Amino acid sequence: MTVRILSPEEEDVILDVGCGDGYQISHILSYSSRTVGIDLSRARLAKARKKLDGADLVRASSEKIPFRQRAFDKVMCLELLEHLKNPALTLQQIESVLKEAGTLVVSVPFREQIVTTECVHCGKPTPLWGHIQRFDEKKLASFLPRNLKIINWIYTGTVIAAYPLFSFLPTSLWKLVDDVSRVLPGMKPSWLVSKIRKG
Secondary structure (H helix, E strand, C coil): CHHHHHCCCCCCCEEEECCCCCHHHHHHCCCCCCEEEEECCHHHHHHHHHHCCCEEEEECCCCCCCCCCCCEEEEEEECCHHHCCCHHHHHHHHHHHEEEEEEEEEEEEECCCCCEEECCCCCCEEEHHHCCCCECHHHHHHHCCCCEEEEEEEEECCCCCCCHHHHHCCHHHHHHHHHHHHCCCCCCCCEEEEEEEEC
16 A cells, blocks of 8 residues: 555655564565665664665664755655654654655554553553554644645554454455455544655
8 A cells, every 4th residue: 555655666765764674665665776764673674684675774763864855755654653752853854854745655543542551560551562642634734844735644454454463464465354344344444544745
């Protein structure tokens, strides 16, 4: 889905913010060889380097992206903002490195119920999966710099398709599970994906 929304082309310079182990980049490289990923996790970047050939991977924070202004034609920021105390700062950094009329694709959990559990070490409430932000359309839009405009919203994923068992399936099979589960009574989308344009 990200490839379809982002519409990468060979000449595009693309950035994946919070690239993790490089799953999304692996789908983009066949369209554009000029793809860069940043992540804070050394371990996840090490996994990405083993699987990716042709992508530049940099250990960096989304709150201080180490590239010049307007360096990228397109940017992905998928499943990251819900982990951040200050999503607006990351989106400001993205706006800075995105070219005029460039495209940004953002995905976040949709109307997720934030669940906390007691930390076994310190006894403090700890959010499951590290999710500390709850998003809907209005909340996501409130974090965007003025120069970033939402083009459209896409609602995807279901509770069933989000179950960890299905995350190991090939994308085509995961999409089949997702499509089938959507027709079940009471099933609601789990992710909000937005296509955003600069300028």
